[in-house]
Amino acid sequence: MNLGKLKKLLANYPDYRWDQVKRAVFQELITSWEEATALPVDLRTELAEEASLGINAKEVVSLQDETRKAVIKLEDGSEVETVLMPHKTRNTVCVSTQVGCSLNCKFCMTGKMGLVRNLEYWEMIVQALFFAREIGKIDNIVFMGMGEPFLNYEEFVCAAEFFNDEKTFNIGARNISVSTVGVVEGIKKLADADLQINLAVSLHAPTNELRSSLIPVNRKYPLEELFEAIDYYLEQTNRKVMFEYILLKDINDSKNDARRLANLMKGRLHFVNLINYNPTGEFQASSEEKKESFKKILENEGVKVGERQSFGEDIKGACGQLGKN
Ligand code: SF4
Numbered sequence: 001m002n003l004g005k006l007k008k009l010l011a012n013y014p015d016y017r018w019d020q021v022k023r024a025v026f027q028e029l030i031t032s033w034e035e036a037t038a039l040p041v042d043l044r045t046e047l048a049e050e051a052s053l054g055i056n057a058k059e060v061v062s063l064q065d066e067t068r069k070a071v072i073k074l075e076d077g078s079e080v081e082t083v084l085m086p087h088k089t090r091n092t093v094c095v096s097t098q099v100g101c102s103l104n105c106k107f108c109m110t111g112k113m114g115l116v117r118n119l120e121y122w123e124m125i126v127q128a129l130f131f132a133r134e135i136g137k138i139d140n141i142v143f144m145g146m147g148e149p150f151l152n153y154e155e156f157v158c159a160a161e162f163f164n165d166e167k168t169f170n171i172g173a174r175n176i177s178v179s180t181v182g183v184v185e186g187i188k189k190l191a192d193a194d195l196q197i198n199l200a201v202s203l204h205a206p207t208n209e210l211r212s213s214l215i216p217v218n219r220k221y222p223l224e225e226l227f228e229a230i231d232y233y234l235e236q237t238n239r240k241v242m243f244e245y246i247l248l249k250d251i252n253d254s255k256n257d258a259r260r261l262a263n264l265m266k267g268r269l270h271f272v273n274l275i276n277y278n279p280t281g282e283f284q285a286s287s288e289e290k291k292e293s294f295k296k297i298l299e300n301e302g303v304k305v306g307e308r309q310s311f312g313e314d315i316k317g318a319c320g321q322l323g324k325n
Pocket of ligand 1: 101102103104105108109110111112145146147148181320
């Protein structure tokens with residue numbers, strides 16, 4: 001399915017046709033143009049010939065927690081992975097923004113692939129559409145899949161706006177989140193954008209030395225610059241920032257690391273999310289005891305802290321595991 005081509009095709013028609021198509025494809029979740037009964041027959045025939053609704057995907061389902069991972073084959077043969085995390089009350093899709101990634105974070109499978117290419121916004125939309133057709137309504141979108149969203153900023157924003165559009169998925173901005181490893185220009189642009197979505201920052205280390213060894217792009221955007229951009233974001237938006245911290249055994253989980261992290265987290269809108277490491281070969285996860293003591297230190301210092309549950313580890317669909325496995 002090529003949404004870009006579909007939109008171009010409809011440029012020859014009045015605007016309301018595009019609205020009707022959006023409703024049919026993203027709300028009624030049609031899989032054949034024959035079902036789009038609001039459209040005239042000749043337009044349906046043209047669309048059936050020119051604009052396939054098919055999505056070429058392979059899917060695996062976790063036996064542990066029903067997480068689903070789909071590998072979507074794109075028109076140029078590239079493959080992109082996306083994950084659905086079904087919960088009792090809400091369904092969340094983790095959307096990829098690039099095929100591969102240039103940033104090579106040491107705990108991440110995608111980073112090992114290098115960057116193949118940026119995705120177009122509609123190639124992000126198709127990821128959620130695939131799952132919507134299977135389970136119905138999607139409630140949350142997290143741009144936390146393959147790639148660094150802020151290195152494909154314009155397309156990521158288009159996708160976020162599209163998800164938010166009441167004529168398509170109608171997902172509230174507060175239910176859309178983007179995660180960055182700290183691309184400072186992107187944080188500032190998002191601060192100025194008219195888009196009320198949530199920001200998460202993959203921090204993973206409290207010092208420049210350690211962070212640069214785990215996230216090489218920290219050399220370009222060291223902690224001082226990163227926090228300057230975050231301060232700007234907080235000033236402009238007054239919205240909380242979630243700091244993600246993967247606990248790696250004997251790497252970033254010492255008491256000193258916790259105290260240093262607490263020192264960075266002084267603002268009332270800073271939140272820390274502790275994440276269990278999902279095996280990608282290089283590191284080991286911290287023990288439960290280590291995690292508890294790390295968390296206690298943060299709490300005692302007045303830091304708001306939570307834990308992020310991991311989903312889909314058995315299908316290599318958890319954080320850091322997307323890519324060529
Ligand atoms: S963690 Fe994100 S930014 Fe880092 S290599 Fe993986 S996909 Fe890229």
